[in-house]
Amino acid sequence: MMRYVEAAGTRMSAIGVGTWQFGSKEWGYGPDYARTTAREIVTRALDLGVNLVDTAEIYGFGQSERIVGAAIVGRRDQVFVATKLFPVAPLAPIAEWRAVESASRLGVQEIDLYQVHWPNPLFPVAPVMTGMAALQRIGLVRHVGVSNFNLLQWRLAERKLGAPVLSNQVQYSLVARKPDRELVPYAQAEGRVVIAYSPLGQGLLGGRYDVDHPPPVGVRNNNPLFLIENLERAAPLLAALREIAAAHGATPAQVALAWVIRRPNVVAIPGASSVAQLEANVAAADLDLTDDDDARLTAASDAFTPVRGPAALPGLIAARRARSAAEAEAETQSAPDVDVAG
Ligand SMILES: NC(=O)c1ccc[n+]([C@@H]2O[C@H](COP(=O)([O-])OP(=O)(O)OC[C@H]3O[C@@H](n4cnc5c(N)ncnc54)[C@H](OP(=O)(O)O)[C@@H]3O)[C@@H](O)[C@H]2O)c1
Numbered sequence: 001m002m003r004y005v006e007a008a009g010t011r012m013s014a015i016g017v018g019t020w021q022f023g024s025k026e027w028g029y030g031p032d033y034a035r036t037t038a039r040e041i042v043t044r045a046l047d048l049g050v051n052l053v054d055t056a057e058i059y060g061f062g063q064s065e066r067i068v069g070a071a072i073v074g075r076r077d078q079v080f081v082a083t084k085l086f087p088v089a090p091l092a093p094i095a096e097w098r099a100v101e102s103a104s105r106l107g108v109q110e111i112d113l114y115q116v117h118w119p120n121p122l123f124p125v126a127p128v129m130t131g132m133a134a135l136q137r138i139g140l141v142r143h144v145g146v147s148n149f150n151l152l153q154w155r156l157a158e159r160k161l162g163a164p165v166l167s168n169q170v171q172y173s174l175v176a177r178k179p180d181r182e183l184v185p186y187a188q189a190e191g192r193v194v195i196a197y198s199p200l201g202q203g204l205l206g207g208r209y210d211v212d213h214p215p216p217v218g219v220r221n222n223n224p225l226f227l228i229e230n231l232e233r234a235a236p237l238l239a240a241l242r243e244i245a246a247a248h249g250a251t252p253a254q255v256a257l258a259w260v261i262r263r264p265n266v267v268a269i270p271g272a273s274s275v276a277q278l279e280a281n282v283a284a285a286d287l288d289l290t291d292d293d294d295a296r297l298t299a300a301s302d303a304f305t306p307v308r309g310p311a312a313l314p315g316l317i318a319a320r321r322a323r324s325a326a327e328a329e330a331e332t333q334s335a336p337d338v339d340v341a342g
Helices: 030-047 058-072 092-104 126-137 151-161 183-190 201-206 230-233 233-249 251-260 275-286 291-301 309-334
Strands: 004-007 010-013 052-054 079-086 110-115 143-145 167-171 194-198 266-268
Touching: 010 079, 010 143, 030 058, 030 275, 052 194, 079 092, 079 266, 079 309, 092 110, 092 126, 092 291, 126 143, 126 151, 126 309, 143 151, 143 194, 151 183, 201 251, 230 233, 230 251, 230 309, 233 251, 233 291, 251 275, 251 291
Parallel strands: 052 079, 079 110, 110 143, 143 167, 167 194, 194 266
Antiparallel strands: 004 010
């Protein structure tokens, strides 16, 4: 049975579907995934009671919105469609025009949640909120959201909108705990929602990756979490996830998701590379962790101190060099012999 978080008269499934993977080259899932699996993920999710489907105009440069749009034809009333404005120039007329474009790719008359993808440090938030207010007035947007905003920025956005900004979509998981400090308490106190992105640490918390099994080439090569040093540091947290998973007959990924959505006013939007993963993620809504499980996971998460920020750059550069050298080596090996004498 899916659980839902209710706020401001809306209902969002505790587990939603993240769709950055749909049609995005950086995930490397290929054309078959974009053509068939992605759509199946959405339809299966709706069959299982998920209503929150999160996309963005930037994902696959519109491809993700188009795939979601095709998948929800005839099922509009079952979906809470969330998309995002990429805020290169977050001015009112641009927000208004881009919302129309997104709605058209999604095939909807109304976007349930229209989010500002990032705060833009070069622009004040007032103009984009003016655009959002206009979009709400004309009925193209039901609720306004933000993403990657800190608490001050979220509250300022609300002042400029003159109304609640329903949600803030931020990185939140056992390996990204910053929202615990201010954003989650604010959502709980004020009836807002934190939408947890990368709730599986981009797959790290699924337990498939370790020092000997790094993720395939793609977006995760730029994520410091997957540096060898951090994979080593994550071992105790992954061991805790595995033990608790075994006790519940669940998987580490399901336990990681259950930990996130155990927090009131928090929903999670894991991405999935297969329908089977989606099904497993949805089932995490049924997993009841005990207070002891929760405390143990929280302590293991507290003890995980990955190398991040500028300190992670030398490792990322070294990993990139090693990959380039391996690719060059592979190319040399597969190149046909050339008869230089001709
Ligand atoms: N607002 C923002 O700035 C922002 C930023 C990032 C993401 N997002 C949104 O959040 C969504 C989710 O974040 P994310 O994709 O970065 O990270 P994530 O959900 O933490 O990780 C997704 C990846 O984890 C693996 N996985 C999924 N289910 C699994 C399972 N049951 N068992 C084992 N592995 C599993 C899959 O990769 P493999 O199978 O390839 O290992 C999948 O692609 C995105 O799709 C996007 O909609 C928003």
